[in-house]
Amino acid sequence: MRPSKRDELVEKALLVFYRHGFHATGMDRLVAETGISKTSMYKHFSTKEDLILAALALRDKQFRRWLFRRMEQLGSTPRGQLIAMFDSLKEWFAQEGFQGCMFIKAAAEYQKSADPIHMKSAEHKSILISCFSDIAKRAGAADPDTLACRLMLLKEGAIVAAQFGITKNPAMDAKAAAKILLADALGQ
Amino acid sequence: MRPSKRDELVEKALLVFYRHGFHATGMDRLVAETGISKTSMYKHFSTKEDLILAALALRDKQFRRWLFRRMEQLGSTPRGQLIAMFDSLKEWFAQEGFQGCMFIKAAAEYQKSADPIHMKSAEHKSILISCFSDIAKRAGAADPDTLACRLMLLKEGAIVAAQFGITKNPAMDAKAAAKILLADALGQ
DNA sequence: GGCATACTGTACTGATCTGTTAACATAAGG
DNA sequence: CCTTATGTTAACAGATCAGTACAGTATGCC
Numbered sequence: 193m194r195p196s197k198r199d200e201l202v203e204k205a206l207l208v209f210y211r212h213g214f215h216a217t218g219m220d221r222l223v224a225e226t227g228i229s230k231t232s233m234y235k236h237f238s239t240k241e242d243l244i245l246a247a248l249a250l251r252d253k254q255f256r257r258w259l260f261r262r263m264e265q266l267g268s269t270p271r272g273q274l275i276a277m278f279d280s281l282k283e284w285f286a287q288e289g290f291q292g293c294m295f296i297k298a299a300a301e302y303q304k305s306a307d308p309i310h311m312k313s314a315e316h317k318s319i320l321i322s323c324f325s326d327i328a329k330r331a332g333a334a335d336p337d338t339l340a341c342r343l344m345l346l347k348e349g350a351i352v353a354a355q356f357g358i359t360k361n362p363a364m365d366a367k368a369a370a371k372i373l374l375a376d377a378l379g380q
Numbered sequence: 381m382r383p384s385k386r387d388e389l390v391e392k393a394l395l396v397f398y399r400h401g402f403h404a405t406g407m408d409r410l411v412a413e414t415g416i417s418k419t420s421m422y423k424h425f426s427t428k429e430d431l432i433l434a435a436l437a438l439r440d441k442q443f444r445r446w447l448f449r450r451m452e453q454l455g456s457t458p459r460g461q462l463i464a465m466f467d468s469l470k471e472w473f474a475q476e477g478f479q480g481c482m483f484i485k486a487a488a489e490y491q492k493s494a495d496p497i498h499m500k501s502a503e504h505k506s507i508l509i510s511c512f513s514d515i516a517k518r519a520g521a522a523d524p525d526t527l528a529c530r531l532m533l534l535k536e537g538a539i540v541a542a543q544f545g546i547t548k549n550p551a552m553d554a555k556a557a558a559k560i561l562l563a564d565a566l567g568q
Numbered sequence: 569g570g571c572a573t574a575c576t577g578t579a580c581t582g583a584t585c586t587g588t589t590a591a592c593a594t595a596a597g598g
Numbered sequence: 599c600c601t602t603a604t605g606t607t608a609a610c611a612g613a614t615c616a617g618t619a620c621a622g623t624a625t626g627c628c
Contacts, residue, residue, distance in 0.1 A: 229576045300488035303479050311458045314544040315422035341547050342557045345537030352536040356502040359529050367529045
């Protein structure tokens with residue numbers, strides 16, 4: 193089967209991009225850090241942008257799978273799962289290589305809203321919002337979209353705060369705030 | 381007085397960095413877009429990093445002056461000012477060239493926490509938090525630091541959401557959430 | 569054996585990167 | 599008039615950028 197080498201490339205490239213940034217990562221560095229020849233890279237992806245898009249697609253899949261699985265493990269009810277999101281975030285922030293959100297960083301480096309990389313990043317956030325909205329609906333929210341938006345604000349804020357390291361425990365700050373917003377939206 | 385040319389350089393460089401990003405902006409582009417010779421640039425700032433740091437310092441000053449002035453104009457009480465922050469943000473997001481937060485983008489491109497650019501960006505966020513805390517204290521919050529943290533989460537989340545353009549009105553979503561959090565922290 | 573596939577290694581192109589250097593212009597102050 | 603400061607244009611150095619070209623290797627299938 194052919195997927196192995198290509199998938200290996202995308203996985204390793206994802207780590208390198210995450211650690212060093214997009215513009216700051218040259219193809220030669222990718223060759224050095226992935227151990228995959230430049231020829232192979234350009235056989236699988238004809239431009240650096242294509243490789244970045246593939247890395248973002250993988251990250252989107254990885255992150256969503258991880259987050260929603262963890263939320264289900266930590267929360268037994270829809271409401272509990274929404275709160276558990278912030279416990280999950282706390283675990284993420286505590287991971288050794290944590291350096292913020294891949295998509296925020298991608299959008300920061302590729303700013304034009306028409307840029308494919310920017311669009312891919314925005315798409316990830318949109319998907320998350322609609323997933324949150326689904327859970328909010330199951331939790332009985334009268335206006336699940338609004339609740340999802342508010343939780344998203346806390347989540348993105350917590351990620352940014354964690355990236356800067358300006359507050360001690362942004363995930364738990366966000367969790368406390370989320371509980372208040374959930375009480376307002378769902379009662380008690 | 382000698383400040384003119386140097387200040388002009390920093391002001392113009394700030395705009396170019398904001399629009400195009402840091403790594404993506406070469407010194408030649410700065411020459412072209414600022415009209416200032418490369419020789420002069422390197423007389424005032426011996427490295428690109430120094431210039432970026434000066435631009436960030438200016439942005440920090442500009443942004444804080446603008447935000448707190450606007451909050452005072454729009455809110456008559458400390459509590460009203462904290463709410464007015466989100467009306468101010470709405471105005472910012474609606475500005476023509478809005479492309480997210482300069483400091484989030486800087487931290488995204490210079491990720492290492494020991495990097496001077498990263499530190500300068502984190503410093504800006506720290507200053508804002510402590511200012512929010514001061515206002516929260518004047519508003520009568522029992523735990524002004526916690527309230528400031530929560531409002532900061534909403535603010536950063538709103539900026540990220542606005543940068544992605546994934547929700548229609550992130551500033552007003554954040555404002556609604558802030559009112560709930562303020563009611564919780566300050567009563568009614 | 570013959571052939572295709574998938575990969576590696578290396579050298580290269582032309583552009584662009586940060587930063588330097590040299591020759592020159594302008595104006596103020598002694 | 600000379601000096602000094604501040605600016606300009608322009609070419610340059612050495613590194614690195616994305617991407618290409620070409621020669622060679624390993625595997626497996628017919």
